[in-house]
Each structure stands twice: as C-alpha cells, then as structure tokens.
Amino acid sequence: MITYQEDNRVFKLDTPNSTYMIGIVDDENFVGHIYYGKRLQEAEASYLLRTQEAPYTPGRNNRERCSFYDCFPFEYPTGGTGDFRESCLSVRTAGGHVGAMLSYVSHEITGGKPALEGLPATFGTLEECETLKIVCEDKYVGMQVELFYTAFRDIDVITRSVRVSNAGQEHFYLTKVYSACIDMDNRDFDMVSLHGSWARERHIQRKTLGYGIQNVSSFRGESSHQDHPFLALVDKNTTQEHGEVYAMNFVYSGNFRAQAEVSQFDYVRMSMGIHPENFCWKLEPGESFQAPEAVMVYTDKGFDAMTSAFHKLYRKHLIRGKYKNKKRPILINNWEATYFNFNTDKLLAIAKEASALGIEMLVMDDGWFGRRENDDCALGDWQVNEEKINGGLKNLVDEVNKLGMKFGIWFEPEMISPDSELYRAHPDWAIAIPGRPGTESRHQYVLDLSRQEVVDCVYNMVASVLKSANIEYVKWDMNRQLTDIGSASLPADRQGELYHRYVLAVYEMQGRLVKDFPDLLLENCSGGGARFDAGMLYYSPQIWCSDDADAIERLEIQEGTAMLYPLSTMGAHVSDCPNHTVGRVTPFETRGIVALAGTFGYELDVTKIPEADREQIPEQVAMYHQYNDLVREGDYYRIASYSKNHKFDCWQVVREDKKESLVTFVQVMNRPNFKSRRILLKGLDENLRYDVHFVGDKDAGVKSYSGDTLMKAGILMPNLWGDFRARLIHLVAAD
Ligand code: DGJ
Numbered sequence: 001m002i003t004y005q006e007d008n009r010v011f012k013l014d015t016p017n018s019t020y021m022i023g024i025v026d027d028e029n030f031v032g033h034i035y036y037g038k039r040l041q042e043a044e045a046s047y048l049l050r051t052q053e054a055p056y057t058p059g060r061n062n063r064e065r066c067s068f069y070d071c072f073p074f075e076y077p078t079g080g081t082g083d084f085r086e087s088c089l090s091v092r093t094a095g096g097h098v099g100a101m102l103s104y105v106s107h108e109i110t111g112g113k114p115a116l117e118g119l120p121a122t123f124g125t126l127e128e129c130e131t132l133k134i135v136c137e138d139k140y141v142g143m144q145v146e147l148f149y150t151a152f153r154d155i156d157v158i159t160r161s162v163r164v165s166n167a168g169q170e171h172f173y174l175t176k177v178y179s180a181c182i183d184m185d186n187r188d189f190d191m192v193s194l195h196g197s198w199a200r201e202r203h204i205q206r207k208t209l210g211y212g213i214q215n216v217s218s219f220r221g222e223s224s225h226q227d228h229p230f231l232a233l234v235d236k237n238t239t240q241e242h243g244e245v246y247a248m249n250f251v252y253s254g255n256f257r258a259q260a261e262v263s264q265f266d267y268v269r270m271s272m273g274i275h276p277e278n279f280c281w282k283l284e285p286g287e288s289f290q291a292p293e294a295v296m297v298y299t300d301k302g303f304d305a306m307t308s309a310f311h312k313l314y315r316k317h318l319i320r321g322k323y324k325n326k327k328r329p330i331l332i333n334n335w336e337a338t339y340f341n342f343n344t345d346k347l348l349a350i351a352k353e354a355s356a357l358g359i360e361m362l363v364m365d366d367g368w369f370g371r372r373e374n375d376d377c378a379l380g381d382w383q384v385n386e387e388k389i390n391g392g393l394k395n396l397v398d399e400v401n402k403l404g405m406k407f408g409i410w411f412e413p414e415m416i417s418p419d420s421e422l423y424r425a426h427p428d429w430a431i432a433i434p435g436r437p438g439t440e441s442r443h444q445y446v447l448d449l450s451r452q453e454v455v456d457c458v459y460n461m462v463a464s465v466l467k468s469a470n471i472e473y474v475k476w477d478m479n480r481q482l483t484d485i486g487s488a489s490l491p492a493d494r495q496g497e498l499y500h501r502y503v504l505a506v507y508e509m510q511g512r513l514v515k516d517f518p519d520l521l522l523e524n525c526s527g528g529g530a531r532f533d534a535g536m537l538y539y540s541p542q543i544w545c546s547d548d549a550d551a552i553e554r555l556e557i558q559e560g561t562a563m564l565y566p567l568s569t570m571g572a573h574v575s576d577c578p579n580h581t582v583g584r585v586t587p588f589e590t591r592g593i594v595a596l597a598g599t600f601g602y603e604l605d606v607t608k609i610p611e612a613d614r615e616q617i618p619e620q621v622a623m624y625h626q627y628n629d630l631v632r633e634g635d636y637y638r639i640a641s642y643s644k645n646h647k648f649d650c651w652q653v654v655r656e657d658k659k660e661s662l663v664t665f666v667q668v669m670n671r672p673n674f675k676s677r678r679i680l681l682k683g684l685d686e687n688l689r690y691d692v693h694f695v696g697d698k699d700a701g702v703k704s705y706s707g708d709t710l711m712k713a714g715i716l717m718p719n720l721w722g723d724f725r726a727r728l729i730h731l732v733a734a735d
Contacts, residue, residue: 001130001151002109005043010034011107011132012043013151013158018298020149020158022075022134025051026058029104031136031147033073033183036246038300049073069101071265073183076136076147076162078102085269086213086261088178089162090276091141094170102136102145109133113150113159118504120251120538121293122150122159122317129153142168142285152317156299156309159251162291166283173493174281178257178273180248180294186268188236191260194228194560199548199581201225201529202560204643209233209268215259219277221446221482221499222526223253223533230564231258233270238302240638241682245299245306248272249564251318252292253535254503255279278485280496295534303563304637304682311566311636314537319569321514323521323541327628328568328599329360329406330621331473336549336576337605340367340374343388344396353606355403357614358621361473362400363408363601368393370420376443379415380422382461384468397469408473408521409465413458414506415444415479429454431498433486441480448487449505450498459509466517475544476510478526503535510539523571523599532561542569542599549575549603551586551594552668552724555642555649558597567653568632572598574620576605577613586724588613589696592620593664593726597631597651600624623695623728627662630655634662637682642668650717654683658707659733661690665717666726676716681731684711688733694718695728704734 003012009024021034023046032049049072051058056068069082079087080099091100110133111126134147144167150159160180166172189209193216194202216231218224229250235243248270250256255275262268272294281289295313299305315324332354334342342364351362368389370378384393397407416423416430418440423430430445432438438445447454466474487498514522522540524531528547536543546557554572561570572595578585588609595601606614634653642649648668654661661684684690684707692715694700705715710731720727 001153002132002149003043004107004109008044008046010043010046011134012040013132013149014039015151015156015158016154018156018158020151021045023049024104025049028058030058030072031075031102031104031134033075036182036184036298037244071263071267073267074181075134076102076145076181077183077269078138085263086259086271087176088181088271088273089145089164090174090176091143092173092175093141094172100138100141100143102138105135105137107132107134114148116161116293117290118507119290119292120318120507120535121161122251122295122313124150124152124317127153128317137167141172142166142170143172152313155312156297156305157313158296159293160296161293163288164283164291165288166285169285171282171284174283174289175279176273176276177281177289177291178271179250179291180273180296181269181271182246182296183267183269184246186262186266189233189260189268190236190238192232192234193258194230194563196225196228198225198527198530199546200553201532201546201557202228203556204560204563209260209262211262213259213261215257217255217257217275219255219275221254221502222478222531223256223535224481225528225530229256229258229272229533231260231270231272232306233260233268240304241302243300243302245297245303246270247297247306249295249310249534250292251295251534251538252503253506253531253533255499274500278496278499281500282494282497292535307563307638308635310564314534315566315568315633318534318537319541320538321541322519325633327632328521328542329473330358330624331361331363331408331601332359332606333363333365333475333573333601333603335365336580336603340372342367344390347396348399349607350605351400351403351405354602355405357606357617359405359602359606359617361406361408363410363473363475365410365475366412366477368409377417377419379412379417379444380420380447380458382411382458382465384465393465394469397471401470406472407470408475409471410475410477411462412477412479413462413509414447414449416447417444419443428488431482431484431486433484434488436484439483441483444480446480446482448489449509450487450501451489455505455509459512462513463516466520472519473521473523474513475523475525476540478531480527507535507539514539525571529557529561532565537565537569542571544571545598548581549573550579550582550584551591551666551726552584553582554594555666558594559638559641559643559649562597562636562651566632567597567636568599570598573601573603575603576609587722588616590666590724590726592616592623593728594666596624596627597664600628630660630662635683639663639679639682642666647671648677650679652682658683658685658688661731663729663731664726665729667720669723670719670721670725674719676718678714679717680712680714681710684731685733686711690731691734693730693732695730697727
C-alpha cells in the first residue's frame with residue numbers, strides 16, 4: 001500500500017483505485033506533492049514537481065527563491081518565507097517573528113494506524129491499513145512537524161493528520177495548524193460543499209471555482225448548521241456516476257476552515273483544518289500539538305463512489321460500541337409531543353399507547369430537571385424535578401420498563417443557565433470575557449470546559465442520574481454557539497487555546513461516558529444537526545439530523561447528510577402534523593417512509609394523533625424491522641434528487657451480496673395529466689433476476705426482471721395520486 005523509492009525519493013500511497021505521491025527534492029529536502037488521482041503503476045512522476053523551471057531552480061540558482069516557493073506544490077505549506085498562497089502552518093516565536101519553512105528529516109512506514117491523542121480518529125488493523133510518517137523540521141524555529149498519512153487497503157481513502165512539537169529551547173505559538181493540503185493543477189473545477197441553517201442543514205451547494213480564495217468555515221465553536229467541514233473539488237461534468245472527485249472531510253467538531261485557492265499559475269491549493277480565527281496555542285519546549293484528522297477521498301466514478309468510500313470508512317473504521325452494527329430501538333421522544341409541559345402521568349400515557357403499537361423506547365426530553373418549566377433556567381442543575389417526575393425517576397423508568405420499553409433521557413451537559421443553582425454557586429464557570437456582559441443565547445451560557453473541575457462536576461452529575469435507574473439511551477444536546485471567548489483559569493497567552501480545549505473536553509466527557517456506560521446508546525444533537533460530524537460519530541453511532549422533521553424538508557437535509565454519513569447515523573423521526581417548523585401537512589405514510597432512511601422513531605403525542613395515523617404505526621414498525629438491516633448496512637445510491645429536479649426524490653440501498661434492495665421514491669407535488677416515470681436502478685447484480693414488489697400497492701403484484709434490465713432500462717414508477725406521496729420498492733433476488 002505504501003512504498004518508498006530510495007533512488008528518486010518518492011513515496012507512493014495506493015488504495016484500490018487511487019494513488020497519492022509525495023517527493024523529496026533538492027539538498028534542502030523540500031517535501032512536495034506530486035500526484036493524487038487514478039491509481040498509477042510506477043512511482044516515477046517526480047519530474048512533475050517542476051524543480052527545473054526557471055527562474056529559481058533549487059541548488060543551482062539562488063537569485064529568485066520566491067518564484068519557487070510561490071509555485072512549488074508543498075505537501076504542508078508554511079508562510080512568511082516566500083509562498084504567498086494561504087499556508088497550513090503559522091508560528092509566532094518568542095521573539096514575535098512568524099516565518100517558517102519545513103524540510104524533510106526522516107520517515108517511517110508502519111502497519112495499522114496510530115490513535116490521535118485526545119481526538120477522535122478512524123482506526124484500522126495491520127491488515128487493513130498502513131501509515132506513513134514524514135518528519136520535517138524548521139531548525140530556526142526549533143520546530144518538528146510530523147505528517148501522518150494512512151492508506152486503507154480496501155477503501156479509496158487516505159487520512160491525514162499533523163503533530164507539531166517544540167524541539168527548541170524557547171516557547172513559540174502556533175497560530176494556525178491545518179490538517180491536510182493538496183496542491184494540484186487546476187482543471188476548471190467546481191466546488192461542492194454543504195450549506196445550511198437551523199432546520200435546513202447540509203444542503204448541497206455546487207459552484208464554479210474561480211481565481212483567489214474560496215472557503216467554507218465555522219468559528220461558532222462547533223461544526224455548525226451553517227457550513228459543514230467538507231469540501232470537494234470536482235470536474236465540471238462530474239455526476240453521481242461519473243467524473244473525478246477530490247473530497248475532504250474533517251473528523252472534528254469545532255471551528256474549521258475548508259478552502260480552495262486558485263493561484264496566478266492556475267494551481268489550486270485545497271486545505272482543511274482548525275479555523276485560525278482566535279486560535280493561538282502555546283508550545284513550551286518538549287510540548288506537542290496534535291491536529292485533528294482529515295479524510296481524503298479521490299474517485300473518478302462520481303459522487304456515488306465518493307459516498308460509498310466515506311460510508312464504508314465510517315461504518316467500519318470510525319463508529320464504535322455496542323450499537324455499531326446493531327438495529328437501534330424504535331424510540332418515541334416527547335419533545336414535540338409536550339415540550340416542557342409533562343409529568344410522570346403524561347409520559348406513562350404516551351409510553352402505554354406507544355408500547356401497544358410496537359414502539360420500543362421512551363425518551364424523556366428537555367424539562368425533567370431543576371426548576372425547568374421553560375428554556376430560561378436550570379441548565380446545570382442535573383437533579384430530577386420530583387414535582388414533575390412525581391414518584392421519582394427510578395419509578396418512572398421501572399414503569400416504562402414494565403411496559404416492555406426501554407427508557408432514554410435528554411441532557412445538555414455543556415451549558416449553564418444564568419438562572420441556575422450551578423451558576424449562582426460558580427459564576428466564573430461560564431465562558432466569558434471579564435468585565436464584558438456575556439451574550440446570552442436561548443437564555444444560556446456555555447460552560448468553561450477547559451477547567452477539569454467543571455468537566456468533573458458536570459460529568460458526575462450526569463453519571464449519577466444514569467446510575468439511579470435503568471437508563472439505556474442518552475440524547476446529548478448543545479443548543480448555542482460559543483461567544484465571548486474567555487476562561488477565568490487560562491493565562492492571557494493561552495486564551496487562544498480555549499476553543500480547541502473546549503472541543504477536547506467534550507470528547508473527553510463523551511469518551512468517559514461511553515466507557516463507563518458501555519451499553520448506553522448515545523445520540524448527539526445540537527439544536528438539531530449543528531454538530532453532525534465525523535468527530536461526534538466516534539462517540540455516538542447516531543446524531544439527530546435536524547429539528548426539521550417535515551418529510552419534504554428532510555429530503556434535502558438527508559440527501560446532503562447521506563452524501564458523507566451512513567444512513568444508520570441519521571436521527572430521523574415521524575413527527576407531528578401540521579409540521580412544527582414549516583406548518584406543512586404530509587401523509588403519515590410518507591413521514592414513515594422518509595424516516596425509514598434513518599434511525600427511525602416518533603416525535604409526536606401518540607395519544608392525540610388521528611386514529612387513522614395511529615393505525616399505521618404497527619405497519620411502519622414492521623417495515624422498520626423488515627428493512628432496517630438493509631438500510632443500515634447496505635450500499636447507498638442516489639437515483640434522483642428533489643433539490644435538483646424540484647419534482648421527486650429517489651434513493652436506493654443494496655445489500656452487500658446484491659441479493660436484496662430497497663428503493664425509496666418520493667413524489668413531491670403531483671402533476672396533472674402525468675404518466676409514470678422511468679427510474680434506472682443501481683448496484684444490482686446484472687446476472688441475477690429480482691422479484692420486484694411495489695410495497696403497499698396490492699394491484700401491482702410481484703414481477704421479475706434481470707438486474708441488467710433494471711439497471712440499464714429501469715422500472716416504471718407510477719404517478720401517485722396527491723402531493724407528498726411516497727413508495728417503497730423491494731427487490732429480492734429470485735432463487
Ligand atoms: C434542540 C433539539 O434539537 C430538540 O430535539 C430538543 O431536544 C430541544 N433542543 C430541547 O431543548
């Protein structure tokens with residue numbers, strides 16, 4: 001997978017269909033990026049580093065160094081010495097100076113993949129992957145930089161990370177440290193990213209890449225609703241099935257920047273890392289900083305192949321724990337059913353009805369603790385409000401268990417309400433700038449998790465609730481972004497570390513939680529889907545996708561999310577109607593079919609919904625049990641996109657052995673005088689025959705066609721009567 005050719009000093013990293021090549025050149029040992037693309041046979045492309053092009057040619061002409069630095073394809077560019085493109089690494093020395101330039105010192109190739117200290121990361125065994133470490137230095141700064149690359153044997157993925165160490169005698173500050181960079185020749189790329197807002201997260205955006213810098217970013221303290229830590233550069237004619245894609249995704253849940261810069265010479269620099277805004281990390285002699293991991297995917301087979309690589313990697317090499325490959329219990333969450341207005345009796349009434357319908361777990365959302373009757377108080381007071389939960393938590397959980405259901409609970413551990421016992425006892429525990437009134441958001445502040453005593457105190461409160469009853473699921477929420485960045489415990493020259501220390505502490509807390517409670521099912525959430533990222537997936541196998549559970553809004557949200565993340569990770573529920581975020585009325589059947597593409601659950605008052613809807617629940621529950629293995633573990637293909645065609649949506653999952661498949665078709669608005677649509681299926685075995693069953697359509701019967709015909713000629717999807725209608729088509733290979 002990874003080789004080093006001593007004679008021409010080239011590293012070649014191979015995945016099944018891609019090659020990544022790095023070269024070391026000249027006596028000064030510059031580390032250059034030679035190639036990333038379709039798999040190559042030989043490692044002989046070091047001439048592509050353009051070291052012979054005048055006016056500066058290393059080792060032979062020292063007249064015009066800038067012209068070399070400013071166009072050389074650096075593996076890991078630094079700033080301040082002549083490369084005027086955006087750098088990946090900036091330092092400020094004790095003397096206040098900023099320039100740096102790296103040169104190769106040594107390297108090591110090992111089997112497997114080392115863990116990243118304190119950070120989530122993908123993992124793999126000696127057989128599954130190999131890792132290259134290139135050690136570089138800047139002896140003037142006294143800095144050592146280790147560049148890590150892991151190539152996976154069976155997946156077209158290369159992961160990267162960087163560790164910077166102070167190998168000198170004096171401290172210095174890291175003011176920027178990205179995780180990955182690719183310097184390429186531009187080829188008229190388009191740039192694809194995921195953009196959004198609260199209740200409309202991760203909509204796919206594609207635009208022409210022009211000269212200069214274009215980026216997506218967050219400095220909200222979390223990966224955010226607005227931009228996503230993902231970027232792809234794709235050919236103009238790249239489609240789902242064809243064309244080149246260079247994609248990067250960040251295994252990190254805090255501030256980030258993902259950027260493409262097209263330079264004067266038509267080169268493009270694609271980079272990803274922690275956002276440098278307000279970032280400044282002090283390194284004392286002997287100390288190191290570990291940057292998070294970035295995942296890179298290259299394919300020439302379009303977005304379907306890119307998605308497949310991310311899904312395989314995350315399913316096998318990122319998600320952990322008991323539920324990694326397991327069907328999740330069908331839950332009912334009381335948030336949209338009751339908001340803060342509930343008590344034991346109300347919850348038990350919901351649970352009773354739900355259990356009779358086949359729902360398997362009750363989740364008690366926000367409002368069970370302290371004096372929390374609405375959203376303006378009590379965050380941080382993680383003790384059960386026994387006026388509401390009359391009889392106590394254990395009694396409630398026991399009663400729910402007696403109904404044959406599991407019990408889950410909501411926390412927002414990172415927050416503190418100004419009106420809380422915790423804040424009155426520890427006002428300095430909130431992130432704040434001394435002397436400046438804090439900016440409230442949803443009436444709350446963020447806890448300063450850079451302080452170990454804060455982490456311990458909150459963690460212990462959460463753990464003691466979890467130990468007090470048979471609680472099998474936690475929804476970990478985070479409902480505001482970070483402002484007024486200041487910690488009462490960090491010295492002045494370490495305040496710039498707070499954003500990252502905060503994220504590290506969240507990881508530490510969640511790591512502790514899943515270790516101390518190994519059977520717990522953890523679902524992350526952040527005001528819907530503001531922290532739906534690969535970092536959080538290391539701790540929780542599922543994340544609440546969006547507060548917008550309207551079936552039609554979900555089409556775009558789930559399409560964008562599923563571009564990177566397996567369907568098993570997408571928290572998706574059948575919610576109330578008219579929908580609480582858009583007021584839309586959609587058929588109960590459609591809400592069920594769209595939620596089947598995720599974890600599946602309910603978010604409504606099952607005691608109040610219309611009888612005709614309630615009657616459908618046992619059937620939906622049965623569908624979940626029938627299809628969830630396929631949805632969770634199958635290969636996912638995008639057939640049509642409502643966000644592009646504005647008419648209908650269609651996706652497909654296919655079991656790994658290709659013997660079973662499920663197609664989901666959603667027709668948004670009906671059109672008068674319209675006939676059936678021809679849909680070309682994907683991923684089947686062309687040599688197998690499949691029984692095709694239009695689920696719920698009793699007149700259609702079961703017809704049998706070959707995989708070859710279904711993929712090349714397609715099926716006819718009848719026009720459906722009414723708006724917002726959906727159909728499942730189930731295919732099983734005939735014996
Ligand atoms: C935001 C979440 O996304 C909702 O599902 C709900 O848990 C509320 N927070 C509770 O405050």
